[in-house]
Amino acid sequence: MSGSPGAGRSRIVTWAVVGLCLGLAGALAWAMLDLPAPSTRLPGQVAAQLERSGVEHPVTAVLLNFRGYDTLLEIAVLLLALLGMLAAGVAPRASAPLGASSMLAALARALAPLMVLVAGYLLWAGAFRPGGAFQAGAVLAAAGVLLRLAGFLPAWTRPGAALRMALAAGFALFLAIAALGLTEGALLRYPEPSAGALILAIESGLTFSLGLILAGLFLAGPELPRREDGGGTP
Amino acid sequence: MSLGLFYALLGGGLFALGLAGLILRPHLLAKIIGFNVMGSGAFLVLVGLGSRDGVADPVPQAMVLTGIVVAVAATALALALARRLLELSGDMVLPGERLRPGEDDDADA
Structure with missing residues (x-):
């Protein structure tokens, strides 16, 4: 050849x-x-406005206050990607049965609650140190994947109404709070004294929905046959 | 040359490497990986250039944080579409392209 x-x-x-x-x-x-060297000094500008942002960590301030649009659109894109995946659909074939080894099942049982705890901490810590909704959501999603691999969670063939609402909740809450800013004159302009609380509310919703969406990227698919000896009850 | 600039240059190299893989490899899985390598290169450029004068810039860091999550979602969507294509056509290549003879063998050689 x-x-x-x-x-x-x-x-x-x-x-x-x-x-x-x-x-x-x-x-x-x-x-x-x-x-050439940048003509505007963004780090300086961020530091100067940090006090008014409602949080103490610059990255979180940029993500949820100064550049809130990006984050708002990001969660929309994520939701869209998952909807696309669910719409494409996957016919059940050529998949090995999922059945946890007892080691994996034990590990998942031990780790999943800890991961939820870590996610909660990361969410809280985002206000003043590296952390925040994305990291917390990723940890939540990892817990979901682990539970799926261990056979405790079913695959999402057709997400029910409750699950669909939970997936969209983070985006809907963010959008609602962003629209609240219209009373202040512009989309995403938070009323200053309550900016911190609003950001925490947005981040909580984001973490919840991000975790579900990211896990859904892995969980969406046909229900696989399960081995009888694996797992236990979900 | 600052460390940030070094990372940015490395990111430029990664971007070109991923682009070459994206163009040259007909297999969709390889294309998706190439696309991800390109994305990682772009992230490295953003973060690297943001900190080239020694002060970390939180704005590109936040952008990259957003970008990583979007990249994960885009990859998952791409994989789902590729898998759908595999079911429909029995092959993981785009229409009009075909695996060169021996592609499957030399892919891991």
Whole structure:
């Protein structure tokens, strides 16, 4: 096959692509080395406004106050991705039965409550140190995946109404609080004295829904046959 | 050269590497991985350039935090679509492309 003209042509294409990508890497490096110093000092601006944001950690302040739009749209995109996955659907086939080994089941039993605790701590800590809704949601989702692997959680073939509402709750709450800002003059403008409390409320909703959505990315699928000896009751 | 700039340059290299993989590999799983490598490169550029003068900039960090979560969701959606394609066509390649002879073997060689 290396002697055929098709293989020769594909080799030329390969080297051309490699050359172009190397060129792109070089151009990117040159652009970055040539970049002038930023004309606005964002860290300084963030630090100057931090007191008014309602939280003490700059990243959380940026995420949920200064650049709240991004976070609002992000949770919408996540919801959309999960809806897309559920809409694409997966026919049940070629999947090994899920049945937890007793070790995994024991580990999941021990870890899942701890992970919920850690998620709660991360959510709370986000106000004044690294942490926040995303990290907490990721830990919650990991707990969901672990429980699924251990056979304690069913797959989501068709999420029921309650689950669908829970998935959308974080986005809906965020949107409602953002709309509340309209009374202050602009979307996402929090009334200043209660900004901290509002951000905590948004983050709690986000953590809950993010955890469910991220876990759903893994859990969405056909119900798999379960081994009788694995797991226990959910 | 500051450490931040070094990371940014590394991110540029990762981006190009992922792009090459995305173009050259017909297998959809490899394309999705290539796309993720590109994304990681972009995140590294953002965070690296944000801290090139030694002070970490919280704005790009927050952007990247958002981006990572979106990337996870996009990857999951891509995987679901690829799996759907596998069910419908029996193959994990885009229409019009086909695995080169020996692709499956030299993919892990």
